[in-house]
Amino acid sequence: MSDTGGGHRASANALRDAFDVLHPGKIEVDIVDIYTDYGPFFPYNAYVECYKIMAEYSFLWKIFFEFGETPFGLWLNEFLLELCCFDPFKECLDRPSCSTTKRADMVVSVHPLCQDLPLKILSYLDSNGQTRATTARTTPFATVVTDLGGAHPTWFNPGVDKCFVPSDALYQKARDRKITPEQIIQYGLPIRKGFWSDPSTASSPSSTTTTTAAAASSNNNPGFFERLFGGGGGAKQTPQKSSSSPTVAKVNAKDALRAELGLKPSIPTVLVVGGGDGMGGIIEQAKSLGSKLNADGTSGESSEEEEALYQMVVICGKNEKAQSTLSSQEWGSGVSVEIKGFVNNMDEYMRASDAIVTKAGPGTIAEASICGLPCMLSSFLPGQEEGNVPYVEDSGF
Missing domain, CATH: 3.40.50.2000 (Glycogen Phosphorylase B;)
Incomplete structure (x- = not known):
């Protein structure tokens, strides 16, 4: 995830709290802002600050959002992200998780820019460095979409195991991005414990x-x-x-x-x-x-x-x-x-x-x-x- 706005961390915390209640003592959750903690240089390690600036000047946000939706924008983002962040993000996903001595048994994304590259890195790790093709991945990966009435296309990668969406509109967006009905679970948003x-x-x-x-x-x-x-x-x-x-x-x-x-x-x-x-x-x-x-x-x-x-x-x-x-x-x-x-x-x-x-x-x-x-x-x-x-x-x- 990344702390671009308060909603992504709030959703991650809500999922962690739910795991603690539903499976007490059985699941450890490690929440990581992968861009802030592992981004190699600007702008990747400054996404939070960039978000605040663009949120204040909404015309900037509109330009970046709409360009990022175009086929070229999607390709460019994926290309640059893999070129610049593959190794540092691999360090994040390969490190020991929580109190264990091995990497995570499952990865859950609650951010739109945490699908494409993590899936490639997990494939690389699962194949012992042989390939980045998502078909080689064996580590379970789920996306929990934290938007509601609309969402950026980067949320939806057909290589995930499950994609959780909160509304009919986002179910259709997932289908438009070639995610199959078997992969999609429509189940509302993860909500903080006080609202359960x-x-x-x-x-x-x-x-x-x-x-x-x-x-x-x-x-x-x-x-x-x-x-x-x-x-x-x-x-x-x-x-x-x-x-x-x-x-x-x-x-x-x-x-x-x-x-x-x-x-x-x-x-x-x-x-x-x-x-x-x-x-x-x-x-x-x-x-x-x-x-x-x-x-x-x-x-x-x-x-x-x-x-x-x-x-x-x-x-x-x-x-x-x-x-x-x-x-x-x-x-x-x-x-x-x-x-x-x-x-x-x-x-x-x-x-x-x-x-x-x-x-x-x-x-x-x-x-x-x-x-x-x-x-x-x-x-x-x-x-x-x-x-x-x-x-x-x-x-x-």
Whole structure:
């Protein structure tokens, strides 16, 4: 894998946790950022930094993504990768794994640029250096696609043993790349342990992408997005829970969770996230949304002592600049705002919220759907995340 964005490592960690639960003490998992740790020189050893730059300037991302989809782009990437990285990547795949004295018994890829070359290297190692042809490989190899509504062609190599995809759209992409139905398993996305089940039930691994729009709307403050973005405002009113809201027990559980997180209970709460790296223009989005919430929360007659009508939680991830900037922002009396950096309990923040504003990252979309949290997509990476937008709209998330 490579840490280009937070989703690949989150998926790898989720798979490791699932192995630990399903087969305790029987499987050791070694998670490696092969480009950062074994890339020989620029740009291979700087993929993470390059990703951050291109994610900030999306036109660059669009150029590289679309060129990389062309037949020549695919050939050039494979040629240069094999020419420059075969030996250092071979060192990675041939080294002792975990606590053993031998190399890994199985390789799982959770990154689009970790199929073609690793398959050739495993063939080379399995044949004792006789050939790089994928037919010589005996070490099991699986790809777990961590995109959702769209994916780059490099995810799909017909030489793999199994290719796990989360959606109908990616099943078809795999077929278009000559992967057979017998090789494809459609099984949702690997999701972090905190989202495997409701806190009130026993935890067990699960796949996702099954939440419906009806389920989402029934678990949260009714009409929150409609009031907020549909030209609402007017006289200041305290939001009420309708008869179609969840049971009193569920409402109390959400309020109790908010209290544990240091949030205000019983008021509509929107969660703003930008992925693990805090991408997607999170500063501008938080400022704009906070201004709207404050204006709506202070419309009509009010007093200085009156409580805020809305609450906004902003998770900045590893974006320290965003956290610092937003922490010093004056928000107004109509909205209560909490600014957080990188958190390890995103499941709790989602379950404590009524709606989420997020870039179109597949993992966040899937996790929000599990929590029944309505999504408002604020941005997307061209190509890679573009297909997630209609996926969310068509699925009613």
